[in-house]
Amino acid sequence: MKLTNFSERTIHVIVLSITLIAWIVLLYNPGNIMGVEHCHVSMAGPSVNSWEMLLAMNPLESLLLGWFLMVVAMMLPKLIGAIVHICERSFTHKRVLHASVFVLCYCAVWMLTGVVSTFIILGLNLLWPMSYVPAALVGGIALVWQFSPWKQRMLNNGHDHPAIAAFGGKAILDIARFGILHGVWCVGAGWVLMLFPMVLPEGHNVAMLLMTVLMISEHMENPEVPRWRFVARLKLVRIARYQLVFWWKSIYFKSMAK
Amino acid sequence: MNYTRNNAWNNGGSFNNPDLLWYAKAVGVMQSRKLNDPGSWWFFAAIHGEYIGQTGFPGWGSIPGPPAVPTTPLPAQSVQDMFWNQCQHQSWFFAPWHRGYLIALEAFLRQIIIGLNGPANWALPYWNYFGPNGENKIPPAFTVTTLPDGSPNPLYVKLRYGPQNNGNVYIAMPPVNAACMTNTVYTGSNAATPRPGFGGPATGFSHGGSTSGNLENNPHNLVHVQVGGFISNSNYGLMSDPGIAALDPIFYLHHCNIDRMWAAWNARGNSNPAQANWLNGPQAIGQRAFAMPMPGGTTWTYAPKDVNSLTQLNYSYANLQEGLPQQQVNALHQRMIKLDRKDMDIMNEQAGGSGGELIGANKESLRLTGKGTTTSVICESAGWKKVNESFMKSSANAIPDQVYLQIENVKGNLDANILEVKVNEKHVGYVSLFGMRKSSDPTGHHGGAGLTFLLEITDVVDDLHMKNQLNVENLQVSIVPANEIPSDEQITVGRVSLYREAVQ
Numbered sequence: 001m002k003l004t005n006f007s008e009r010t011i012h013v014i015v016l017s018i019t020l021i022a023w024i025v026l027l028y029n030p031g032n033i034m035g036v037e038h039c040h041v042s043m044a045g046p047s048v049n050s051w052e053m054l055l056a057m058n059p060l061e062s063l064l065l066g067w068f069l070m071v072v073a074m075m076l077p078k079l080i081g082a083i084v085h086i087c088e089r090s091f092t093h094k095r096v097l098h099a100s101v102f103v104l105c106y107c108a109v110w111m112l113t114g115v116v117s118t119f120i121i122l123g124l125n126l127l128w129p130m131s132y133v134p135a136a137l138v139g140g141i142a143l144v145w146q147f148s149p150w151k152q153r154m155l156n157n158g159h160d161h162p163a164i165a166a167f168g169g170k171a172i173l174d175i176a177r178f179g180i181l182h183g184v185w186c187v188g189a190g191w192v193l194m195l196f197p198m199v200l201p202e203g204h205n206v207a208m209l210l211m212t213v214l215m216i217s218e219h220m221e222n223p224e225v226p227r228w229r230f231v232a233r234l235k236l237v238r239i240a241r242y243q244l245v246f247w248w249k250s251i252y253f254k255s256m257a258k
Numbered sequence: 259m260n261y262t263r264n265n266a267w268n269n270g271g272s273f274n275n276p277d278l279l280w281y282a283k284a285v286g287v288m289q290s291r292k293l294n295d296p297g298s299w300w301f302f303a304a305i306h307g308e309y310i311g312q313t314g315f316p317g318w319g320s321i322p323g324p325p326a327v328p329t330t331p332l333p334a335q336s337v338q339d340m341f342w343n344q345c346q347h348q349s350w351f352f353a354p355w356h357r358g359y360l361i362a363l364e365a366f367l368r369q370i371i372i373g374l375n376g377p378a379n380w381a382l383p384y385w386n387y388f389g390p391n392g393e394n395k396i397p398p399a400f401t402v403t404t405l406p407d408g409s410p411n412p413l414y415v416k417l418r419y420g421p422q423n424n425g426n427v428y429i430a431m432p433p434v435n436a437a438c439m440t441n442t443v444y445t446g447s448n449a450a451t452p453r454p455g456f457g458g459p460a461t462g463f464s465h466g467g468s469t470s471g472n473l474e475n476n477p478h479n480l481v482h483v484q485v486g487g488f489i490s491n492s493n494y495g496l497m498s499d500p501g502i503a504a505l506d507p508i509f510y511l512h513h514c515n516i517d518r519m520w521a522a523w524n525a526r527g528n529s530n531p532a533q534a535n536w537l538n539g540p541q542a543i544g545q546r547a548f549a550m551p552m553p554g555g556t557t558w559t560y561a562p563k564d565v566n567s568l569t570q571l572n573y574s575y576a577n578l579q580e581g582l583p584q585q586q587v588n589a590l591h592q593r594m595i596k597l598d599r600k601d602m603d604i605m606n607e608q609a610g611g612s613g614g615e616l617i618g619a620n621k622e623s624l625r626l627t628g629k630g631t632t633t634s635v636i637c638e639s640a641g642w643k644k645v646n647e648s649f650m651k652s653s654a655n656a657i658p659d660q661v662y663l664q665i666e667n668v669k670g671n672l673d674a675n676i677l678e679v680k681v682n683e684k685h686v687g688y689v690s691l692f693g694m695r696k697s698s699d700p701t702g703h704h705g706g707a708g709l710t711f712l713l714e715i716t717d718v719v720d721d722l723h724m725k726n727q728l729n730v731e732n733l734q735v736s737i738v739p740a741n742e743i744p745s746d747e748q749i750t751v752g753r754v755s756l757y758r759e760a761v762q
Contacts, residue, residue, distance in 0.1 A: 165622070
């Protein structure tokens, strides 16, 4: 049964506020946590020295913090549906706990992915410092993955909103499992899109914004039979376009009626 | 041109009723066309839903005739993507989508009928199973194997077994009823309207929603399963599953009656949603537009605002009253009388809630087996206390809570069944599994969530209050299938929950 309008609005406000804060921090980029820094050693090409210098200039924890902020900024709005699902099925005094467990488990999967991704990002920077070659490589993989039946399968699984127990530890376990699985399907669908902005030598803020729209859009699309499909999954853009057109028409007809 | 839809039982529901004779002849022509022809019977059935690529029953290639159902030639993928598998269920688009679907089919049938020198104003007849004098039986024109001229009857199908699963097709009441006609809210709730409302829950920007509206749940879903019936999990009626239902010509007469009920509901002064996201249809929320092929190779793209009333479409029904119960004008007042609060006469009859709060649940998921399952729903003390308090504080402006039982994530592959639900041995409702297979499919519109049923049990709670038994710790819920579930069939229930909804 649906939540009260007030509860639903509250979830939207909280999630979107956290998202907004994450975006502000990302764009501010304190300590350049969103980019890989280079010096003449790391720019000199792949070697043990340059790898060590790269790691020294870009501490893992700093890069992972950047990755975490990126996950929160890009993926949190996508979780609204799942959080509403959990709150609908939780006792009122357990809603915050259950929603938090879900989000933490979901983020944990992305953070594990982040460790691997960070080494890939550093490795690509070592091989092609300040170059568009890594972006071209990752972008190529993203294009193939984007239209593949495997990606569609991941997106379909991401729509699974399972039954969860209401009481005690069983409820926590069910929600943790839901969070982890939701994270796995989400990573499966979007890992390469998430990687793409990080391997760009510049302009990764714009790329992140575009990837956010794309990733949220494709998770909003209805499930489909997995097959090679050369279509743009841009539901968010379609919604924005139609809502804008309908809004404009209603204004126009109202003014005509006067 | 104005079109009037008449009762299929006119002239005894036989081929003496010209509406049915012309329908049969036109269906025969559509059935002679190829699957990839948008004017074919098969293409139209696939618009509702299809299992063409599936091996084994209910795959279209495994359906024993008549009718002989083709699985080739397939239209282009882009054509399939535009038209097929559109049916809107568990959504507030249920009624408007099906209205457009009927009009499009009628256009093709009428074109054929005119070509056969039939009436230019022909319209689909409706099967009013709520009518008097045995009209709950399927009109005889659907059960004879030949037309008056001795040729095969296109309205006859082999897989139509009826509620007793013996080929005797009629609508049993109960479980079928027209109680939804007493509702006064399209989406939402009030004292006369249990959630999710007469027309169904709002469909949001994201996918989801697996709860049928009250019109859709009963009679629509129950009639489907009663007409179809069940022999085994590889042999059940076409009408029992949305992926094969529209192959049966009785489908459209059933839906005509559902559409008539919607028209009758509006004629009583009840309003359809005024929200832009309903009026503008699924396109407004980024989904595929309603699209129907029309004669002449054109496509009719429509939204609910285009089919909001029959008048705008030049359609009418011969009778909008027969068999339909009157509106319940003072449901809240009646409830307060039951609660012995006769003094409260300053009531807002339209008072409703905006959503619910979980106040109880059973502990584990269930498997529906054989002749039924019982589970204990534990009432959570803090939430249940609020229900108690709502009774204690009830006044003219503070109405006691409404309480609902939710049966969640019902998954499986055998739609041909009706479940009776009881709480503490008291009957609270019937639900049909129509659509369960499709909603359990991870590649389907509901993402594999299965069906969810919402049953109002306020009456049970009112009884407990009157007996001073509201301090219960649990409620016993029984789920009893009409047809015994085969032992090799997995039908699972994710959870059974209890919700309260504050009424304001």
